[in-house]
Amino acid sequence: MADDRPAHYGGEPIRESVLGYGSQSITDHETEAVAEALEGDYITRGPTVDEFETRVADMVGVDHAVATTSGTTALHLAGAAAGFGPGDEVITTPLTFASTAHAATYNDATPVFADIDSHRRTLDPDAVREQITEDTAGIVPMHYAGYPADIEGLLAVADEHDLTVIWDACHAFGGTWHDEPIGAQRDMTMFSFHPVKNITTGEGGMVVTDDDDLAERLRRLRSFDMNYEPEGHDDEPWYQVTEGLGYNYNVTDIQAALGLAQLDRLDEFKQRRDEVVDRYDAAFAAIDGIRTPPEPVDADPMYHLYAIEVRESFGCNRTEFVNAMHAENIGVQVHYVPLHYHPYFQEFGYEPGQFPETEAVYDGLVSLPLHAEMDDGDITDVITAVQRLSTYHQ
Ligand SMILES: Cc1ncc(COP(=O)(O)O)c(C=O)c1O
Known part of the structure; x- marks a missing residue:
């Protein structure tokens, strides 16, 4: 009789090789573009960076895009540029990831934390309202997993209190909200181009904005706050001359060439991600406790x-679920350990127990x-692993 026990409980792993939870997709198209860039006159920031910025700005529908060395430096x-101090x-x-803060x-x-709306898993505008003081200067919402935050609600809070909004769209590049690209919302949006x-x-990030003054400050700060004329x-x-404390967050033409080649494949990436999501949605709708x-x-x-979110009725807790998936050679991850659990952010007076909605979501x-x-086989492996675990625990 076939042993259908999950590998964690003595069965055979579903996969021999590990399936990562995220991965880049690189083809000859990218390799050739990078090789060509290496033969160009610039291998630091040059015309290919300009082209990459223009292409992203056009795609998002804004006037300015400023490429940086990472999502983290884009947030900095x-x-x-917003004048936070x-x-x-x-x-x-x-x-969210620490860099958002x-x-x-x-x-x-x-950094001041406000609780999330547990349905969307993004900042709750009413919770933001509760944290506003006379010192509040801005809001940094994050589009968790790619799902847009409550853009309308958060912009309303920003309007009420004259706050700058920086959208952390590291997860959301290529998506739309009300038919408007993610990135078109005021005041600034930033992206990460990390491999996952x-x-x-490779590494990289970008800030996009329609505001000429913000764009000028972003460009100056990216490159030593240097006035070249x-x-x-x-x-x-x-x-x-250096006119202020600037940074060297210049991105290279080599990275921009890779970025342009990836943009050529954006529709393909979106389609495949959509297909995986559709198959998961269909398979997991019927599983109790997931x-x-x-939507x-x-x-x-x-x-x-x-x-x-793994709930009690699934039959095992999240830790056991993660370990069981790893035993099947399926890479899973938890995004994220809430920031108020981190020693660094606890220096600002935070501690577990303060954000019940976030904590309830995080637990699963x-x-x-x-x-x-x-x-298709990879998707089937993930579904089979979850189904196997569910059957074992029911
Ligand atoms: C939500 C979020 N914000 C910021 C970052 C930082 O981006 P990067 O890794 O490009 O510095 C990441 C990525 O790790 C992220 O997921």
Whole structure:
């Protein structure tokens, strides 16, 4: 008789090789583009970076795109361009990667957490309202897993209190909300092009905005806050001066060439991610104790993660679920340990127990594999592993 026990409980693993929860997709198209860039005159920031920025700005439908070395440095620059500084409070979600809050902390502002709406798993506008003080300078919402946050509700709060909004869209590149690309919303949106993200440049990020002044500050801060043509020095072509504390967050033409080649394949990536999500949704709807991701409302998300919540009625807890999937050679991850659990953010006075909605969601969260390199067999393996585990525990 076939042993259908999960590998964690003595059966044979479903897979021999490990399936990662995320992966880049690189073909000859990208390799050739990068090789060509290496033969160009610039291998640091040059015309290919300009082309990459223009292409993303056009795709998103904004006037400016500023490429940076990572999503984290994009957040640093966006916070700096917004003018966040000592004494300012910046409200964000605890259910995110640490860098989201660094839009505040890298600029010596104070990160302030507000609880999430547990359905969308993104910042709850009413919870944001409760955290507003006279020192609040901005909001940094995050489009968790690619599902748009409550954009309308959050912009309303920003309007009421004259706050700058920086959308962390690291998960959401390529999606739309009300037929408008993610990134078109004011004041700034930033993306990450880390290898597990929707497109990659190895490491890389970008800030997009329609605001000319913000774009000018972003560009200056990205490159040493250097004025390359200061007034009164027309006859001294070498004369360039640093006017403030800037950074070297310049991205290279090599990375931009990779980014452009990835953009050529964006539709293909979206289609494959959609197909994986559709198969997961159909398979998991019938499984007791699994909460599938929320149905998008007025949006066509580019799904970055497929994060389920494992509930008590599934029959085992999240830790056992994760370990059982790993025993099947299926890579799963948890996005994220809430920021108020981290020692660094506890220095700002946070502790577990303060954000019940976030904590209730976190307790069950597991991200299943989702990326454009998955073939039909990979999807079947994930579904079979979850079904096997469910059957074992029912
Ligand atoms: C939500 C979110 N914000 C910010 C970042 C930081 O991006 P990067 O890794 O490109 O610095 C990430 C990625 O890790 C992320 O997932």
